[in-house]
Amino acid sequence: MSSNFVPVAALPDDPEGDDSWIFARGGQVLLVDDFESGPRPLTTEEAQQITDHVAQPLVLGRFNDKTEHWWTGQLSEGFDPFDAPFPGLMFYDLRALMGSLDPAVWNVAGRATQITDWYRDNQHCGRCGTAMEMDSGERSMKCPNDGLVVYPRLSPAVIVLVEHPDGRALLASNVAWRGPRPMYSTLAGFVEPGESLEDCIHREISEEVGVTVSDVRYFDSQPWPFPNSLMLGFFATYADGEISPAPDEIADAQWFAKDDLPNIPPRASIARALIDDWLSR
Ligand SMILES: [Zn+2]
Numbered sequence: 246m247s248s249n250f251v252p253v254a255a256l257p258d259d260p261e262g263d264d265s266w267i268f269a270r271g272g273q274v275l276l277v278d279d280f281e282s283g284p285r286p287l288t289t290e291e292a293q294q295i296t297d298h299v300a301q302p303l304v305l306g307r308f309n310d311k312t313e314h315w316w317t318g319q320l321s322e323g324f325d326p327f328d329a330p331f332p333g334l335m336f337y338d339l340r341a342l343m344g345s346l347d348p349a350v351w352n353v354a355g356r357a358t359q360i361t362d363w364y365r366d367n368q369h370c371g372r373c374g375t376a377m378e379m380d381s382g383e384r385s386m387k388c389p390n391d392g393l394v395v396y397p398r399l400s401p402a403v404i405v406l407v408e409h410p411d412g413r414a415l416l417a418s419n420v421a422w423r424g425p426r427p428m429y430s431t432l433a434g435f436v437e438p439g440e441s442l443e444d445c446i447h448r449e450i451s452e453e454v455g456v457t458v459s460d461v462r463y464f465d466s467q468p469w470p471f472p473n474s475l476m477l478g479f480f481a482t483y484a485d486g487e488i489s490p491a492p493d494e495i496a497d498a499q500w501f502a503k504d505d506l507p508n509i510p511p512r513a514s515i516a517r518a519l520i521d522d523w524l525s526r
Contacts, residue, residue: 246467246515248349252356253306253314254384260302263313266292267354268299269361270320272472273336274354284337284346291331292316298324301379303364305356308349317357319365339470344513355470360384362472363397371395402474403445404433406519407458409483409500414523416507417454417490417498427496429507430516433476446479454498455489458482464522467515478515480523 260266265286268275276284277291296302299318307314326334339358342351363386367377370388377386377395386395407415416429434449436442443461450458458481467476490498501507503524510516 246348246465246518248352249309250349250353250356251306251309252384253304254380255304255382260289260292260316261313262289264289264316265313266316266318267305267357268292268295268318268320269354269358270322270324270336271362272339272358274339274342274357275320275326275334276337277333278335279333284335284342286315286350287334294330295320295324295334301364303360305353305360315353315357317361319361344511348513352468355468359397359470359473363395367395398473400474401436401442402433402469402476403436403442403449403479404431404476404515404519405446405450405458405461405479405481406431406464406523407450407456407481407483408523413500413502414520415454415456415483415488415498416501416509416520418496418507420494420496423496426508428510429497429499429501430510431478431519433516435474442477442479446481450481453491453495455491456486457484459484464519465515467518469515476515478519480519 266289267286277287279285298321300321302316302318305315305317326336339354342354346354367386369375370377370390370393372393373388373391375388375390378389379386384397417432418427418429422428432450432453434445436445446461447458450456460482462480464478464480466478469476488498509520
Protein backbone atom coordinates (compact mmCIF):
# COMPACT_ATOMS: atom_id res chain seq x y z
CA MET A 246 0.00 0.00 0.00
CA SER A 247 1.98 2.98 -1.25
CA SER A 248 1.24 6.38 0.23
CA ASN A 249 3.89 8.22 -1.81
CA PHE A 250 5.36 9.64 1.40
CA VAL A 251 9.11 10.23 1.59
CA PRO A 252 10.39 10.13 5.18
CA VAL A 253 12.93 12.83 5.99
CA ALA A 254 15.15 12.81 9.07
CA ALA A 255 17.59 15.68 8.57
CA LEU A 256 16.17 19.00 9.61
CA PRO A 257 15.40 21.11 6.55
CA ASP A 258 15.47 24.88 6.83
CA ASP A 259 12.94 26.51 9.09
CA PRO A 260 9.30 25.49 8.63
CA GLU A 261 7.58 27.36 5.83
CA GLY A 262 4.12 28.76 5.45
CA ASP A 263 2.75 25.90 3.36
CA ASP A 264 4.02 23.13 5.65
CA SER A 265 1.65 20.94 7.67
CA TRP A 266 1.81 19.93 11.32
CA ILE A 267 0.40 16.93 13.21
CA PHE A 268 1.37 17.11 16.87
CA ALA A 269 1.05 13.97 18.96
CA ARG A 270 0.76 12.89 22.57
CA GLY A 271 0.36 9.33 23.80
CA GLY A 272 -1.28 7.79 20.73
CA GLN A 273 -3.45 10.82 20.09
CA VAL A 274 -2.92 13.41 17.39
CA LEU A 275 -3.80 17.09 17.44
CA LEU A 276 -5.81 18.31 14.46
CA VAL A 277 -8.03 21.25 13.62
CA ASP A 278 -11.71 20.33 13.58
CA ASP A 279 -12.84 21.96 10.37
CA PHE A 280 -16.60 21.49 10.33
CA GLU A 281 -16.85 21.65 6.57
CA SER A 282 -14.12 19.22 5.51
CA GLY A 283 -13.37 17.21 8.67
CA PRO A 284 -10.20 17.18 10.77
CA ARG A 285 -7.08 18.63 9.13
CA PRO A 286 -3.42 19.21 10.08
CA LEU A 287 -2.31 22.56 11.48
CA THR A 288 -0.75 25.20 9.26
CA THR A 289 2.68 26.58 10.20
CA GLU A 290 1.00 29.81 11.30
CA GLU A 291 -1.24 27.84 13.68
CA ALA A 292 1.62 25.63 14.89
CA GLN A 293 3.71 28.68 15.74
CA GLN A 294 1.02 29.88 18.12
CA ILE A 295 1.45 26.83 20.37
CA THR A 296 5.21 26.27 20.13
CA ASP A 297 5.58 27.05 23.86
CA HIS A 298 3.98 23.63 24.46
CA VAL A 299 6.23 21.69 22.05
CA ALA A 300 9.56 20.25 23.23
CA GLN A 301 11.17 19.89 19.82
CA PRO A 302 9.83 20.24 16.27
CA LEU A 303 10.57 17.04 14.33
CA VAL A 304 10.34 16.85 10.57
CA LEU A 305 8.42 13.84 9.22
CA GLY A 306 8.95 14.13 5.47
CA ARG A 307 7.01 15.15 2.39
CA PHE A 308 4.86 13.64 -0.33
CA ASN A 309 6.95 12.75 -3.34
CA ASP A 310 5.10 15.08 -5.68
CA LYS A 311 5.21 18.02 -3.24
CA THR A 312 7.90 20.27 -1.78
CA GLU A 313 6.08 21.18 1.46
CA HIS A 314 7.21 19.31 4.57
CA TRP A 315 5.16 17.67 7.29
CA TRP A 316 6.19 18.15 10.91
CA THR A 317 5.37 16.87 14.34
CA GLY A 318 6.42 17.48 17.94
CA GLN A 319 5.74 16.13 21.39
CA LEU A 320 3.12 18.22 23.17
CA SER A 321 3.58 18.87 26.88
CA GLU A 322 1.28 17.00 29.27
CA GLY A 323 -0.17 20.28 30.48
CA PHE A 324 -1.28 21.46 27.05
CA ASP A 325 -5.05 21.87 26.75
CA PRO A 326 -6.31 22.46 23.19
CA PHE A 327 -9.07 24.71 24.53
CA ASP A 328 -6.41 27.11 25.83
CA ALA A 329 -4.99 27.64 22.32
CA PRO A 330 -5.29 31.16 20.89
CA PHE A 331 -7.41 29.91 17.99
CA PRO A 332 -10.50 27.64 17.96
CA GLY A 333 -11.06 24.13 16.65
CA LEU A 334 -8.05 22.27 18.06
CA MET A 335 -8.86 18.75 19.20
CA PHE A 336 -7.03 15.59 20.18
CA TYR A 337 -8.12 12.60 18.10
CA ASP A 338 -7.54 8.92 18.79
CA LEU A 339 -5.42 7.63 15.91
CA ARG A 340 -7.27 4.31 15.70
CA ALA A 341 -10.64 6.05 15.57
CA LEU A 342 -9.47 8.23 12.67
CA MET A 343 -8.71 5.18 10.51
CA GLY A 344 -11.11 5.10 7.63
CA SER A 345 -12.36 8.67 8.13
CA LEU A 346 -9.11 10.62 7.60
CA ASP A 347 -7.53 10.54 4.13
CA PRO A 348 -5.42 7.30 4.21
CA ALA A 349 -2.21 9.10 3.16
CA VAL A 350 -2.67 11.73 5.90
CA TRP A 351 -3.58 9.00 8.41
CA ASN A 352 -0.32 7.27 7.59
CA VAL A 353 1.61 10.50 8.29
CA ALA A 354 -0.30 10.83 11.58
CA GLY A 355 0.85 7.29 12.47
CA ARG A 356 4.41 8.30 11.71
CA ALA A 357 3.94 11.37 13.93
CA THR A 358 2.90 9.31 16.97
CA GLN A 359 5.83 6.92 16.49
CA ILE A 360 8.47 9.61 16.02
CA THR A 361 7.26 11.68 18.99
CA ASP A 362 7.08 8.58 21.22
CA TRP A 363 10.61 7.60 20.16
CA TYR A 364 11.89 11.11 20.90
CA ARG A 365 10.16 11.22 24.31
CA ASP A 366 11.33 7.75 25.34
CA ASN A 367 14.98 8.28 24.43
CA GLN A 368 15.88 11.51 26.17
CA HIS A 369 18.39 9.59 28.27
CA CYS A 370 20.77 6.79 27.41
CA GLY A 371 19.39 3.37 28.38
CA ARG A 372 22.93 2.23 29.14
CA CYS A 373 24.41 5.07 31.25
CA GLY A 374 21.66 7.65 31.77
CA THR A 375 23.46 10.53 30.03
CA ALA A 376 21.26 13.01 28.12
CA MET A 377 21.01 11.86 24.51
CA GLU A 378 21.69 14.12 21.53
CA MET A 379 19.66 14.10 18.34
CA ASP A 380 21.67 13.51 15.16
CA SER A 381 21.27 16.28 12.61
CA GLY A 382 21.68 14.04 9.58
CA GLU A 383 19.77 10.83 10.33
CA ARG A 384 16.88 9.88 12.55
CA SER A 385 18.77 8.77 15.61
CA MET A 386 19.56 9.72 19.19
CA LYS A 387 23.14 9.26 20.31
CA CYS A 388 24.78 9.11 23.73
CA PRO A 389 27.77 11.49 23.87
CA ASN A 390 29.28 9.44 26.70
CA ASP A 391 29.33 5.86 25.37
CA GLY A 392 28.13 6.21 21.76
CA LEU A 393 24.89 4.23 22.10
CA VAL A 394 22.70 5.01 19.07
CA VAL A 395 18.93 4.54 19.16
CA TYR A 396 16.80 4.54 16.02
CA PRO A 397 12.99 4.55 15.96
CA ARG A 398 11.88 0.98 16.67
CA LEU A 399 9.89 -0.95 14.08
CA SER A 400 8.34 -4.30 14.97
CA PRO A 401 7.66 -6.35 11.84
CA ALA A 402 4.68 -8.69 11.96
CA VAL A 403 3.43 -11.19 9.42
CA ILE A 404 -0.26 -11.47 8.55
CA VAL A 405 -1.31 -14.47 6.53
CA LEU A 406 -4.40 -15.68 4.72
CA VAL A 407 -4.25 -19.47 4.53
CA GLU A 408 -6.10 -20.82 1.49
CA HIS A 409 -7.41 -24.37 1.31
CA PRO A 410 -6.94 -26.09 -2.07
CA ASP A 411 -10.76 -26.41 -2.16
CA GLY A 412 -11.10 -22.59 -2.26
CA ARG A 413 -11.97 -21.89 1.39
CA ALA A 414 -9.91 -19.62 3.68
CA LEU A 415 -8.82 -20.11 7.28
CA LEU A 416 -10.03 -17.24 9.46
CA ALA A 417 -9.71 -17.03 13.22
CA SER A 418 -11.31 -15.08 16.01
CA ASN A 419 -9.01 -13.74 18.72
CA VAL A 420 -10.00 -14.28 22.36
CA ALA A 421 -10.02 -10.48 22.72
CA TRP A 422 -12.71 -10.06 20.06
CA ARG A 423 -15.50 -12.16 21.52
CA GLY A 424 -18.93 -10.63 21.53
CA PRO A 425 -22.36 -11.12 20.00
CA ARG A 426 -20.89 -11.17 16.50
CA PRO A 427 -17.15 -11.82 16.86
CA MET A 428 -14.79 -10.72 14.12
CA TYR A 429 -12.81 -13.33 12.19
CA SER A 430 -9.54 -12.36 10.57
CA THR A 431 -6.36 -13.65 9.03
CA LEU A 432 -3.59 -15.01 11.29
CA ALA A 433 -0.86 -12.64 12.47
CA GLY A 434 2.17 -12.53 14.72
CA PHE A 435 5.37 -10.66 15.47
CA VAL A 436 8.70 -11.65 13.96
CA GLU A 437 11.27 -12.76 16.54
CA PRO A 438 14.94 -11.66 16.43
CA GLY A 439 16.85 -14.14 14.30
CA GLU A 440 13.74 -15.33 12.50
CA SER A 441 13.05 -14.97 8.78
CA LEU A 442 9.59 -13.93 7.59
CA GLU A 443 9.06 -17.43 6.20
CA ASP A 444 10.10 -19.07 9.49
CA CYS A 445 7.75 -16.74 11.35
CA ILE A 446 4.81 -17.61 9.09
CA HIS A 447 5.26 -21.35 9.65
CA ARG A 448 5.73 -20.93 13.42
CA GLU A 449 2.79 -18.56 13.95
CA ILE A 450 0.33 -20.68 11.95
CA SER A 451 1.48 -23.82 13.71
CA GLU A 452 1.22 -22.17 17.16
CA GLU A 453 -2.14 -20.48 16.57
CA VAL A 454 -4.11 -23.14 14.71
CA GLY A 455 -1.90 -26.24 14.51
CA VAL A 456 -1.74 -26.63 10.74
CA THR A 457 1.15 -26.56 8.29
CA VAL A 458 1.29 -24.52 5.09
CA SER A 459 3.27 -24.37 1.86
CA ASP A 460 3.63 -22.05 -1.13
CA VAL A 461 4.04 -18.78 0.80
CA ARG A 462 3.47 -15.74 -1.46
CA TYR A 463 4.10 -12.09 -0.53
CA PHE A 464 1.10 -9.78 -1.02
CA ASP A 465 1.56 -6.24 0.36
CA SER A 466 2.61 -4.31 3.45
CA GLN A 467 1.05 -1.73 5.74
CA PRO A 468 2.58 0.45 8.47
CA TRP A 469 0.57 -0.23 11.64
CA PRO A 470 1.33 2.39 14.31
CA PHE A 471 -0.12 0.56 17.34
CA PRO A 472 2.46 1.13 18.62
CA ASN A 473 5.13 0.53 15.96
CA SER A 474 4.43 -2.42 13.68
CA LEU A 475 4.99 -3.00 10.03
CA MET A 476 2.48 -5.58 8.79
CA LEU A 477 3.77 -7.83 6.00
CA GLY A 478 0.92 -9.60 4.25
CA PHE A 479 1.18 -13.06 2.68
CA PHE A 480 -0.92 -15.83 1.20
CA ALA A 481 -0.11 -19.45 1.99
CA THR A 482 -1.64 -22.76 0.97
CA TYR A 483 -2.86 -25.29 3.54
CA ALA A 484 -0.68 -28.41 3.58
CA ASP A 485 -1.55 -30.65 6.52
CA GLY A 486 -3.10 -30.98 9.99
CA GLU A 487 -6.40 -30.44 11.80
CA ILE A 488 -7.36 -26.98 13.08
CA SER A 489 -6.48 -26.79 16.77
CA PRO A 490 -6.78 -23.22 18.15
CA ALA A 491 -4.24 -22.04 20.74
CA PRO A 492 -6.44 -21.72 23.85
CA ASP A 493 -4.91 -18.51 25.22
CA GLU A 494 -5.05 -16.64 21.92
CA ILE A 495 -7.60 -18.04 19.47
CA ALA A 496 -11.22 -18.44 20.51
CA ASP A 497 -12.23 -20.11 17.28
CA ALA A 498 -10.80 -20.86 13.83
CA GLN A 499 -12.62 -22.30 10.84
CA TRP A 500 -12.49 -22.79 7.10
CA PHE A 501 -14.86 -20.32 5.48
CA ALA A 502 -16.32 -20.44 1.96
CA LYS A 503 -16.57 -17.24 -0.05
CA ASP A 504 -20.39 -17.24 0.12
CA ASP A 505 -20.55 -17.87 3.86
CA LEU A 506 -18.31 -15.29 5.53
CA PRO A 507 -18.38 -14.23 9.20
CA ASN A 508 -17.88 -10.65 10.43
CA ILE A 509 -14.56 -9.59 8.85
CA PRO A 510 -12.15 -6.65 9.51
CA PRO A 511 -12.96 -3.14 8.25
CA ARG A 512 -11.74 -1.73 4.97
CA ALA A 513 -8.35 0.05 5.06
CA SER A 514 -6.76 -2.83 7.00
CA ILE A 515 -4.35 -5.18 5.28
CA ALA A 516 -6.29 -8.12 6.75
CA ARG A 517 -9.31 -6.96 4.78
CA ALA A 518 -7.20 -6.39 1.67
CA LEU A 519 -6.00 -10.01 1.88
CA ILE A 520 -9.58 -11.25 2.27
CA ASP A 521 -10.85 -9.02 -0.57
CA ASP A 522 -8.08 -10.24 -2.88
CA TRP A 523 -8.98 -13.86 -2.10
CA LEU A 524 -12.69 -13.10 -2.66
CA SER A 525 -11.96 -11.53 -6.04
CA ARG A 526 -10.36 -14.70 -7.37
ZN1 LIG B 1 25.28 6.28 27.42
